[in-house]
Amino acid sequence: MTNESVVVIGGTGKTGRRVVARLRAQGVETRAASRSGETPFDWADRATWRPALAGATAAYIVPLDASPSPVPALVEEAVASGVRRLVLLSARGVDVPGYFGASYDGNGPHMEAEAAVRAADVAWTILRPGWFAQNFSEGVFLDDVNAGELALPTGDGAAAFVDAEDIAAVAVAALTEDGHAGEVYELSGPRALGIGEALAEIEKATGIRSTYVPAGEEEFLAGLVAQGMPEAEAGLWTDALKPIRTHREAVVADGVRRALGREPRDFTDFVRDAAAGGAWQR
Numbered sequence: 001m002t003n004e005s006v007v008v009i010g011g012t013g014k015t016g017r018r019v020v021a022r023l024r025a026q027g028v029e030t031r032a033a034s035r036s037g038e039t040p041f042d043w044a045d046r047a048t049w050r051p052a053l054a055g056a057t058a059a060y061i062v063p064l065d066a067s068p069s070p071v072p073a074l075v076e077e078a079v080a081s082g083v084r085r086l087v088l089l090s091a092r093g094v095d096v097p098g099y100f101g102a103s104y105d106g107n108g109p110h111m112e113a114e115a116a117v118r119a120a121d122v123a124w125t126i127l128r129p130g131w132f133a134q135n136f137s138e139g140v141f142l143d144d145v146n147a148g149e150l151a152l153p154t155g156d157g158a159a160a161f162v163d164a165e166d167i168a169a170v171a172v173a174a175l176t177e178d179g180h181a182g183e184v185y186e187l188s189g190p191r192a193l194g195i196g197e198a199l200a201e202i203e204k205a206t207g208i209r210s211t212y213v214p215a216g217e218e219e220f221l222a223g224l225v226a227q228g229m230p231e232a233e234a235g236l237w238t239d240a241l242k243p244i245r246t247h248r249e250a251v252v253a254d255g256v257r258r259a260l261g262r263e264p265r266d267f268t269d270f271v272r273d274a275a276a277g278g279a280w281q282r
Contacts, residue, residue, distance in 0.1 A: 005029040010062025011037045018168035049077050058085035058175045063113045071113035075120050085176045088117045092130040100239050123181035125174035130188045130249050133161040133270040137279035153214040153220040159249035160188035163265040170259040185255030190264050205275045243261035
């Protein structure tokens with residue numbers, strides 16, 4: 001038990017709901033704040049911010065990817081409401097020029113959010129995870145994996161996919177324990193895998209075979225637009241895959257070890273648990 005009262009902004013998302021579950025399992029008073037959560041919160045409606053933050057001593061923030069970032073205004077509201085700890089979910093590579101493609105325009109919103117958290121007169125921690133393993137089981141890759149073919153413009157690149165359970169574990173530690181103030185944790189899994197290797201792990205655990213098809217960037221972008229995605233959004237999505245294609249996501253980070261004193265969960269462990277939960281069906 002702790003004396004913290006935590007509000008999780010984005011409490012129904014991939015990491016947010018896991019943070020909520022872990023905090024409650026530890027007996028921490030926790031509110032899941034989102035448009036569809038038990039505590040109403042809408043980035044577009046500032047009237048929802050103060051009630052969501054009221055009485056909280058700590059906040060986990062999953063930011064809205066918008067420019068300009070709304071996070072600075074939320075941080076100001078949170079500090080005024082008495083929040084003493086802030087944990088921000090950022091992204092790996094946001095401080096590295098050229099990490100993503102041109103559509104990201106200097107990764108402005110992420111850095112605006114980080115700057116606001118750093119400037120706040122409270123204890124803060126920033127999490128910078130790479131690509132989530134859960135993209136294969138409950139995210140953007142899932143439908144194609146189940147359909148049997150995953151086409152991506154990632155070439156022979158690889159990524160040290162991070163388990164969202166590890167992200168949540170680090171967030172909870174930063175929200176409830178001492179020793180994490182002022183830390184920026186780069187988070188990854190313990191080894192890099194190519195897309196084909198990741199699909200092979202899923203096949204080994206489930207018997208469900210999916211083929212990786214390397215696609216050209218222009219071909220991939222055109223395909224997204226043909227499916228009805230706005231061209232600007234399709235460009236962002238295509239550029240988001242660049243760090244895998246260029247092997248930048250293959251670098252193993254030490255954030256999980258520094259924060260938790262253990263190694264990060266392996267992709268094999270993620271696949272085993274996701275398969276047991278029925279993630280992949282055909």
